[in-house]
Amino acid sequence: MVYDVSVDRVNKVKKFLRQHLHWVQNSVFEGEVTLAEFERIQEGIKELINKDEDSVIIYKLRSMPQRETIGIEKNPIEDII
Template sequence: MYVVIVYDVAVGRVNRVKKFLRQHLHWVQNSVFEGEVTRAEYERIKTTLREIIDEDEDSIVIYKLRSMPRREVMGIEKNPMEDVI
């Protein structure tokens, strides 16, 4: 499945969330990651994010898609998808 993860977390946890998500997904822009994951990876990502964040202060939104969506970028693309190996 293809996922897009958007987060808004407290400053003290931002780097931990970003570092973790970079291990599994492609960084698109500030607080946005996307990529193809297996069901097991998806569950592992959710479990670990729950351990990192404070659910009373932070917010993470996960969009699950059946396939890679068409993307249209307006302005500067911060991290082009072509950079993915």
């Protein structure tokens, strides 16, 4: 999961994600979670961000990699490399 959020929300998002995932580097988290935990993370993020200004991208890397965006799509892409 990667995020680009307003300065006034960045610490709240980081603190929330550190409860669920491993902090890799600035604005980047990763981890293996259950479906129920994944849904809790999604709902928590939706409550913390402004969907009209912020962007959170979730990469699901199971059998077929998928990309999901919460908030604005800053740079749409077709393929994940």
